[in-house]
Amino acid sequence: MSSRSATHILTGTRIRERRLALSRKQADVAQAAGISPAYLNLIEHNRRPVGQELVARLAAALDVPRAELESGREEARLAALREVAAGLDQRPEPARGGSAPELDQIAEFAARFPGWADALVTLSGQNRALSRRLVSLSDRMTQDPYLLTTLHEVLSAVTALRSTAAILAEGDQGLTPEWRARFHANLDSDSQRLSTTAQALVAYLDSFEADNTVLTPQDEVQAWMAAGAPPLDQATDLASDAARAIAGRHLDRMAAERAALPDADLQRASAEAPDPLAIAQALNRPLDLVMRRLAALRPHGYEGAGLLICDGAGVLILRRAAEGFALPRQGDACALWPLFRALANPQLAIQARVEMPGGAQFETISFAVRSQPGGLDGPLLSAAQMLIRPASGDAPAEPVLRIGPTCRICPRSACPARREPSILQAG
Amino acid sequence: MSDRTDILLVEDEPNIAEAVRFILSRAGWQVEVIDDGANAMPAIRAIRPRLVILDLMLPHRSGREILMELRRETDRALAATRVLLLTAQGQAADTARLAEADAALSKPFANDDLRALVQRLMA
Numbered sequence: 001m002s003s004r005s006a007t008h009i010l011t012g013t014r015i016r017e018r019r020l021a022l023s024r025k026q027a028d029v030a031q032a033a034g035i036s037p038a039y040l041n042l043i044e045h046n047r048r049p050v051g052q053e054l055v056a057r058l059a060a061a062l063d064v065p066r067a068e069l070e071s072g073r074e075e076a077r078l079a080a081l082r083e084v085a086a087g088l089d090q091r092p093e094p095a096r097g098g099s100a101p102e103l104d105q106i107a108e109f110a111a112r113f114p115g116w117a118d119a120l121v122t123l124s125g126q127n128r129a130l131s132r133r134l135v136s137l138s139d140r141m142t143q144d145p146y147l148l149t150t151l152h153e154v155l156s157a158v159t160a161l162r163s164t165a166a167i168l169a170e171g172d173q174g175l176t177p178e179w180r181a182r183f184h185a186n187l188d189s190d191s192q193r194l195s196t197t198a199q200a201l202v203a204y205l206d207s208f209e210a211d212n213t214v215l216t217p218q219d220e221v222q223a224w225m226a227a228g229a230p231p232l233d234q235a236t237d238l239a240s241d242a243a244r245a246i247a248g249r250h251l252d253r254m255a256a257e258r259a260a261l262p263d264a265d266l267q268r269a270s271a272e273a274p275d276p277l278a279i280a281q282a283l284n285r286p287l288d289l290v291m292r293r294l295a296a297l298r299p300h301g302y303e304g305a306g307l308l309i310c311d312g313a314g315v316l317i318l319r320r321a322a323e324g325f326a327l328p329r330q331g332d333a334c335a336l337w338p339l340f341r342a343l344a345n346p347q348l349a350i351q352a353r354v355e356m357p358g359g360a361q362f363e364t365i366s367f368a369v370r371s372q373p374g375g376l377d378g379p380l381l382s383a384a385q386m387l388i389r390p391a392s393g394d395a396p397a398e399p400v401l402r403i404g405p406t407c408r409i410c411p412r413s414a415c416p417a418r419r420e421p422s423i424l425q426a427g
Numbered sequence: 428m429s430d431r432t433d434i435l436l437v438e439d440e441p442n443i444a445e446a447v448r449f450i451l452s453r454a455g456w457q458v459e460v461i462d463d464g465a466n467a468m469p470a471i472r473a474i475r476p477r478l479v480i481l482d483l484m485l486p487h488r489s490g491r492e493i494l495m496e497l498r499r500e501t502d503r504a505l506a507a508t509r510v511l512l513l514t515a516q517g518q519a520a521d522t523a524r525l526a527e528a529d530a531a532l533s534k535p536f537a538n539d540d541l542r543a544l545v546q547r548l549m550a
Contacts, residue, residue, distance in 0.1 A: 186445065
């Protein structure tokens, strides 16, 4: 059915419904609108088109706002109802109701029960928003490195407490006073550890609850990138308008950079010499562009690569995680990351092998650029980026830089860059 | 009791390691402990224990990676070494199946359950 004929059906049905609701005869309304009763009958049964002027006259005759009879509003309502029905189709069988929506009667339903139709559309929209929120929360619960580390810490302390307490309670006759004292000391240290960790966990979850947005737009964009940056109309991770705007700009920039440094050129150059500086020189392209393209294309040697970009204030404005490189929440990054060293050394490529507390090592290249997009009188802007890839098994020539994800879950007690105490035991 | 190590415990939490070692030692087994995933395979090859008790989350190398390497050993007797995984609640079933462990025990566990499971695996 064409949209034009659908419009007629809706308008005609609505005219009829309104007339019947007023208990008025066709002849009476037809006369008031300046048409014959036979013609009105055809309109009401959706067999004749209704022009805008005639709709206005009928609206006046039926004492109803013209918009109530017009097509645009009804089309939008109809489209929304179809979306509701499509959403039901995607749900698993047991989650659906007993009967499928009567799609062939959707126009009739919308015309006869506009209030109920709007209520259904509104509820469906709220349901979708809640679903997105639930998915975001679930992602956060399962991917948040702070939460995972804290829960592991709680579990470890509880395990030690339970086993040690049971040893003491079993009354083993062979338990020497030395062992008894040792286990008592372990109970003391583990209970303190559990207490500290539990307090930290409660405080963190409290902040979680107070965070009404659940995820920042940057968090949504990061999740979208982790899902492979699907087209915006299929991007379920992008719930907020701000996130969609950021993602849209990112896609535009990616397309422009891909045009400036095509895949084939980058594949060929990286196969000849994987060093980003050598690629930049060979292709006569800026190093920062080469680094971003390597993280996006992930050619041989850059499998699992990630990219972090921060602005001059150190705020991460792009977070694409490398495999195994845990990213903290916004604003919590470890100050030892080479990314931040690059900010103070613009135009200097800094290579560093870094090691996370768990022992995982990564090769990083950091590079910062400065710009004056406002001209000579404009402000000076800085941005740094760090290309990260899982380290190969080869021993590094330079000493390994021991970093962390963020202070609260980093056990390096002697770290000179520590901002706050860790909830973890010193490692 | 023989000098041979029966059980190698790979666990980085010192108080858990101490408790488990005490429990199993009192039950008559010779237990050795290492606390770093990177040292696990060299220790298994050197000691050749009858049972490895392996924590999943270890520094430098995960328990899953260690188990996969053990199962790929060309020394077939060594590759068949029995392995008990210590896991978080909920990981046990999948982990045991996917990583080819002989058994898995969720933390926190009852000491009696640990003894019984080790008894079965050492039989």
